[in-house]
Amino acid sequence: MTWTNWVGNQSFAPVSSASPRDEEEVVALVRQAAERGQGVRVAGAGHSFTPVVQTDGLLLDLSAMRGVVATDPAARRATALPGTLIRDFYEPLWDVGLALRNQGDIDTQQIAGAVATGTHGSGTRYTSLSGVVRGVRLVTATGDVREVGEDDLDLLHAAQVSVGMLGVVTQLELEVTEAYRLREQVGLRSWDDVMEHWGQLVAEHRHFGMFWLPTEESGALYNLDGHGERLADQCYVKVYDEVGPEAPDDDTVGRRVDRCYRIFPMVYDPNFHELEYFVALDRAPEALAAMRELMQRSLPDSVYPLEVRTVGPDEAFLSPQYGTPTVVISVSGTPGTDYWAYLRSVDALLADYDARVHWGKLHFMTPERLHALYPRAADFIALRRELDPDGMFLNDHLRPLFA
Ligand SMILES: Cc1cc2nc3c(=O)[nH]c(=O)nc-3n(C[C@H](O)[C@H](O)[C@H](O)COP(=O)(O)OP(=O)(O)OC[C@H]3O[C@@H](n4cnc5c(N)ncnc54)[C@H](O)[C@@H]3O)c2cc1C
Incomplete structure (x- = not known):
């Protein structure tokens, strides 16, 4: 199998690929890869221009794990599976008087993929999609499931823009706003x-x-x-x-x-x-x-x-x-x-x-520039090493910056 991104400037052949249908299957696949010493990366909708999906190990496709699973109008929160497209949020949120606070130029990315790179729209009063992430379920390198939330702000702030390096995201909770x-x-x-x-x-x-x-x-x-x-x-x-x-x-x-x-x-x-x-x-x-x-x-x-x-x-x-x-x-x-x-x-x-x-x-x-420009880069790397000491979720593009 050869994977190619949307625009066609990145392609590679992973050793193996899988399309898990739920978190349990993700856990089993990550554990199996860990036993084999294989790297793991997840493909979103392939709308990145950089080799952020590339792996010579196991490639996961989470497009079957799709959908808004909960909305809470009073708390202004929405919870979705990782393969939920941006456009999949529209009707379920609008129907309960809610909407995404902001969004970018297209709506065909998966939410986990969009969040992984800090996808944004425009407006100084609004953050990127990453900035409204309030909780993440993460399958880490050991195959354990971590619930990352506002009670561990450092890990949450690392997970908000992680380019897939902390593990496989299996669910996200977003702060949303009143429909407008x-x-x-x-x-x-x-x-x-x-x-x-x-x-x-x-x-x-x-x-x-x-x-x-x-x-x-x-x-x-x-x-x-x-x-x-x-x-x-x-x-x-x-x-x-x-x-x-x-x-x-x-x-x-x-x-x-x-x-x-x-x-x-x-x-x-x-x-x-x-x-x-x-x-x-x-x-x-x-x-x-x-x-x-x-x-x-x-x-x-x-x-x-x-x-x-x-x-x-x-x-x-x-x-x-x-x-x-x-x-x-x-x-x-x-x-x-x-x-x-x-x-x-x-x-x-x-x-x-x-x-x-x-x-x-x-x-x-x-x-050099990473550490000069991002004051918390070293903290991200420390948390990444703690969660994934063997670098299972790194690839050739990310290793030089984040190993
Ligand atoms: C036409 C076009 C318009 C765009 N417009 C904008 C815009 O307006 N604003 C903006 O900021 N960006 C924009 N982008 C960039 C795009 O939003 C980002 O590159 C985004 O990351 C793509 O999401 P995706 O679902 O395609 O993810 P992919 O590109 O497939 O993956 C992105 C990263 O997420 C990781 N990932 C995906 N799912 C998971 C998961 N479940 N667990 C762990 N890691 C995961 C992947 O491994 C990869 O590292 C645009 C891109 C295109 C091609």
Whole structure:
């Protein structure tokens, strides 16, 4: 069996694979792998661009362990199995007056996979999905089941962004919010206009995100429709704000009003290899100006849009938002071209801004930078070693950073 990720830039052949149907089967498989001295990794929905799923041992597919298993409107909590897709939360939560607090550009990731890499949406008042994890059931390297909760905050903060290194996640409890509806406003604005109103755009809207389009062709690469307007050097700006029941549903493109979960998701084609870095929010304007200049110099390698979002702070040890709100800076290389020099130049530029990385997107993290940029990295590694001294859940990509 050969496993390939969604975008097609990572593939490998595990020695064996299995699709357990419940936690008991996961426990048996992990124990068996431990006896054989085999490594174990879990595949989510394969939407990471980095080799975070790769294993030369046992590959687990938990897509049969899927579904929201409990909701508690009073406590604003939802509990789900690991293979639950983001979109599987919508109806069960809405039916009891709840919704995910925030979400990203797509909704086809599995919740355990999305949480493992700190998947986020936009808005400084909201954390990533990892930041709302309040409990995790974990099958560790011994095959024991650990219930990680708010009574052990260090372990919880390690488990919130673990890239699969602490064990197999078999259940997650999330803090959710009251169901809400959103109004989207989408439009093209000049770079200078966006930068002049940067503070206001970020502070005043629930969600502010934009794509700066370096060329006329850039919008189409992410399915962004300019409706005939000039796109080159323009910002495709999206803001979402909560509305009350007095605002009727509206399906006018770029002005929709609807349930939150119908507004958030976008449609992407598997035609880009993405890098995503995070810079402390107070340095956003200077980092963004430097990025625009670098991208203008790097054409045609930099033809994909520069996506810009924000995320609120959290306490997860490996989170890019550990202790600080961030601006999110994403760029892509064109599959089939040698985009590495371009991505390395982005890495070098953003290193000057102490950028942290998205573990699921292309990056050039080194052990030195990890420890300089993530104050709790050593604590994560200590807990990882305690739970998995033989490194059963590490792989070739993660070992150099986290062994
Ligand atoms: C088109 C597209 C849009 C995207 N949009 C966003 C966005 O808006 N915001 C954002 O932050 N990211 C975004 N991403 C990145 C994506 O959300 C992350 O890479 C996420 O981790 C993918 O989830 P997945 O279910 O596909 O997991 P995978 O990529 O399959 O796995 C991710 C990690 O989770 C581990 N894992 C999965 N399940 C378990 C489990 N049960 N136990 C232990 N470990 C497990 C895997 O081993 C791996 O290390 C996007 C990616 C794509 C391709």
